[in-house]
Amino acid sequence: MDDNDLALFAVFNEIGIINQLSSTVFQSRLPDGLLVSHFSVLNHLARLGDGRTPLSIANAFQVPKTTMTHTLGALEKRRLIKMAPNPADGRSKVVVLTEAGQKAREDAIAAMTGPLHRLAEGVGRDALMDLLPRLAALREFLDDNRNI
C-alpha cells in the first residue's frame, strides 16, 4: 500500500468525520429524544411514500434489519409511525406515517433550514450540488459491490 492508496483511505476518513459533524449539527436541532436515525426514517417515508416494509427501509440506509426493528420500535412508541400487517406478504409489515410523524418531520426540516442555508452560503451551494452526483456514484458502486 503506497501513498496513493493512503489517500484513498483519507477519502473515507473525511466522509466519516463529515458524517459525525453533520449528524451532531442536525441532532442539536431535533427535539429531545428524536435521533438523526429516527428523523432519517421519517424523512425517507415522507419523501418516497410510506407503506414500505421495514426491510426496504433498512436497505435504503444500508443498516442491518435488526437495527431497523429497533428504530421503528422507537418511532412507534412515540406514535410517529404505525406498523400494519402487509396484505401482500404474511411475513411482512408495512410502515405508515402518522399525522404526528408528518408534523415531526416538517418541524425538523424547518429547524434545519437555518443551518443548511448558512452551510450553503459558507461552502457554496454549487460546490455542494457538484458533490452530489459524485457521491451518488460512489454510493452506488459500494452498494453493488458489498463483498468487494
Add this chain to the structure above:
Amino acid sequence: MDDNDLALFAVFNEIGIINQLSSTVFQSRLPDGLLVSHFSVLNHLARLGDGRTPLSIANAFQVPKTTMTHTLGALEKRRLIKMAPNPADGRSKVVVLTEAGQKAREDAIAAMTGPLHRLAEGVGRDALMDLLPRLAALREFLDDNRNI
C-alpha cells in the same frame, strides 16, 4: 425549504450511506473484536505520530471525549496502545502505540488493500482523488462552524 434545499440534504444522506457501507466493508476485513473505530485510532497514531492526548484524538475524529475514553480503554485492554501520564500537564495523558498496535495497524491495512484497489478500479482512482479536496473543504467548514 425548497427542492434545492432538499438536494443539500441528499448530500448528507449519501455521505451517511457511504459511511455505513464503507465501514461494513472495512469491518469485514478486521480481526475479530477490532472495530473500525479502533482501527481508525491506531491509524491516526501511526500516520501522525503517537504521544498525543486522548482529547486531541477525540477532536480529530470529532467524537465526544467520553467516547474516546471508551475506545482507548478497549485498545489498551488489547495491549495495542499504552497510556502514560502527560509530563506537560498533570490532568492529561499521552497515548502510545505498542509493537502489537503497530502490527495490528499494518495487518489491517494490508487486509484492506484488496478491496481498496478494486474500489479504485471500479469507480476510478481519479474520481476518488478528485473527491478528496472537496470533502476536505466541507469537513473544514463544518469543523469551524460547529454551532452553525
Add this chain to the structure above:
DNA sequence: ACTACTTAGTTCGATATCGTACTAAATGGA
C-alpha cells in the same frame, strides 16, 4: 497566594447498534 474559572479525563446510566439465533411465512422443485 487566593479564588474563580476553565480544561482533561473518568464514571455512570441510558440507549443505539448489530451479530446470532430463532419463528413464521413464502417459494420452488420433485
Add this chain to the structure above:
DNA sequence: TCCATTTAGTACGATATCGAACTAAGTAGT
C-alpha cells in the same frame, strides 16, 4: 402435495456511543 430452502421480522445479548455529572489540575485575575 410435500419438503427443503429462502425470506421477513423479532428476541436476546454484547458492546458502542454519548450526555450529565464528577474529580483533579491548570490558569487567570486580584
